[in-house]
Amino acid sequence: MLGTHFHNDLGLGLANTVAAAQAGARVLASSWLGIAERSGLAATEQLLFLLAYEKETTAAVLGPDADPWWEQPDLTLLPGLADAVSRGTGVPISVTTPIVGSGVGTISTGTPFAAPDVYQPFDPETVLGLRPRVLLTHLASGRVVRAVAAELGHDLDAARAALALTWVKHRAYRTGRAVVEREQFADFLDGLHAS
Structure with missing residues (x-):
């Protein structure tokens, strides 16, 4: 029986493992999070996902009768x-x-926010049990800012949404952190509505 043990030094551990499986290898070495010497091995969670997510993919990798x-x-x-x-x-x-x-x-910007099915290869909630979360980042759009504000109990008109978007981007760049914490944004919104 043919087996594999590919390290990820060139970032190809998973690709080589899948190619070996397509060529008939049936012992596929991997490790959780890819943990191993040097740059690690193919990650078990990624390999398992690829082989178990869709029956068509399993058949394409392991053969139609697998x-x-x-x-x-x-x-x-x-x-x-x-x-x-x-x-x-x-x-x-x-x-x-x-x-x-x-x-x-997670969703933090434009098209993914408006139409997540267009950019996601799978639905994280259905497949992995991960509920979608909207993150407020330096890449935020007006839609994202309004959605997070609504989750925090604030309904923003166009002018206030523009102010909030400017604040979010400045905050992210000023702090050097891409993600703006919701608590900070809530404080800003409270001040915005108080003025």
Whole structure:
């Protein structure tokens, strides 16, 4: 039986593992969060997601007659398992970590906010159990500012939305942090409505 053990030194660990599976390998080495020497291995959560998310993908990778699961994996468990591995090992999960990163399921700007199905490859809530969250960032649009304000109990007219958008962008750049905390924004909005 052919097996794989690809490190991620060139960022191709997952791609090479999938290519090896397509070529017939059936032992696929991986590790949670890709933790291993040098640049790590293919990440288990990413490999499992790719093989279990859609039956068509499973068939494309492992062959049309492949039936790799005794029981279909519950992908909603992936974020919690990855978080437990992160806490146990001290290896952080970044915002941009695929499948389990803290940015999965977040919306912070324009088109993704207006039409999330256009830019998302899958629905994070249905597939991973992650409820969508709107983040207030330096990339915010007027729609995003109004939506977050509404969640905080404020209805902004066009003029106040423009002021709030300017404040959000200035705040993000002034603090050097992309995400503006909701508590700070709520304080700004309270002052805006008091004036």
